[in-house]
Amino acid sequence: MSEITKIQLGQNGPMVSKLGLGCMRMSSIWGGPTPDEAESIATIHQALDNGIDFLNTGDFYGAGHNEILIGKALKGRREQAFISVKFGAIFHNGQWIGMDLRPIAIKNFVNYSLTRLGVEVIDLYQPSRIDDSVPIEDIIGTIADLVEEGKVRHIGVSEITADQLRKANSIYPISALEIGYSLADRQIENDLLPAAKELGISIVAFANTAEGLLTGDLQTPLPVDDYRNHFSRFQGDNLIYNLEKVAVLKEMAHVKNVSPTQLAIAWVKEQGNHIMPLVSMSRRSRLPENIAAMEIMFTPDEMNILNTTFAIGAIKGGTYLQR
Numbered sequence: 001m002s003e004i005t006k007i008q009l010g011q012n013g014p015m016v017s018k019l020g021l022g023c024m025r026m027s028s029i030w031g032g033p034t035p036d037e038a039e040s041i042a043t044i045h046q047a048l049d050n051g052i053d054f055l056n057t058g059d060f061y062g063a064g065h066n067e068i069l070i071g072k073a074l075k076g077r078r079e080q081a082f083i084s085v086k087f088g089a090i091f092h093n094g095q096w097i098g099m100d101l102r103p104i105a106i107k108n109f110v111n112y113s114l115t116r117l118g119v120e121v122i123d124l125y126q127p128s129r130i131d132d133s134v135p136i137e138d139i140i141g142t143i144a145d146l147v148e149e150g151k152v153r154h155i156g157v158s159e160i161t162a163d164q165l166r167k168a169n170s171i172y173p174i175s176a177l178e179i180g181y182s183l184a185d186r187q188i189e190n191d192l193l194p195a196a197k198e199l200g201i202s203i204v205a206f207a208n209t210a211e212g213l214l215t216g217d218l219q220t221p222l223p224v225d226d227y228r229n230h231f232s233r234f235q236g237d238n239l240i241y242n243l244e245k246v247a248v249l250k251e252m253a254h255v256k257n258v259s260p261t262q263l264a265i266a267w268v269k270e271q272g273n274h275i276m277p278l279v280s281m282s283r284r285s286r287l288p289e290n291i292a293a294m295e296i297m298f299t300p301d302e303m304n305i306l307n308t309t310f311a312i313g314a315i316k317g318g319t320y321l322q323r
Contacts, residue, residue, distance in 0.1 A: 004018060004294065007276050009202045010174065010175035010176065010202055013202070016053055016054045016082045019277055019291065019294050020054035021047045021279070022278045023056060023057045023066055025282045027066040028065070028094075034065065037069060039283055040282050041072060043282060046284050048080050055082065058087070058089065059113045060087075060089045070117060083124070084178075086126055086178070088128045099129060101130075101134040103142040107146075110125065110152065124153070124155070124156045125154075128159065130160045136168055140172050154175040155174055156174065156204070165177060166199065176202045177196050177201050177204065178278070179204070181205035181208070181271075183210070183306060184233075184315045186311075187312055187313075196274075197272070202275070204278050221239070232318055233319055239317075241316050262292065265293040
């Protein structure tokens, strides 16, 4: 497999792999089954062996299961990995019930994460979303205190507006912004991406295939038990229309002898040297394809076709990523 290039987090931050490993799907999602633990750990090991050192998790993934799993995988290999942890989301019985971003809660969350991960410091620590329940000064200020205490190395943010990002960065330098970004979800190009670039903040871009829309595998209608039926993007005429757009991506993938998923990842990585595609995987078999996507190049004509076909607003309906 090809060698993974590096990206700098923030203006003065560390160098990490330009392809990130999202570990969320290594735990139970929305009450579903937990993937095979041995295979998940082997996937982390193989990712590290191939230069993918950015591991992304959340303390609420599988109610802490994800952090415990990563801790097992990193025994004896801690220095090879850069651990990114999100906090703040509160779940009960598998259902999201709100956020807790109070300073007292943050100080509690971080200690549990350190214990589950089996580490002394978290490389990147970030609220999973910013709401109006707690002033940003208190949230970022508390994490800054954790940096001073040696429990956190760098501060990140996720699911945030451009104004909130500027305010957060004025309190303490923000190294990374984690946000959904894909051909189908480009609305952040209007203000959030320019703000991050202006401030020298790197982008950790998740949902590169837009909940599977860009994989080329979807057919209409979706199975009745598919969770995506809750989102207007995947409903009725919207899905039919959107899949017509995806057909353009499938045709280009066929011509280039790659998969639509690979093209979707490659498009994200081409949007800037400060942008990292964050790809969720739980099986080693996914690694070669996703690593190869980082080598795909586009001609100006190909990029123009994609940017025109998937212009902002071209995809009908929304998901939780929509602002």
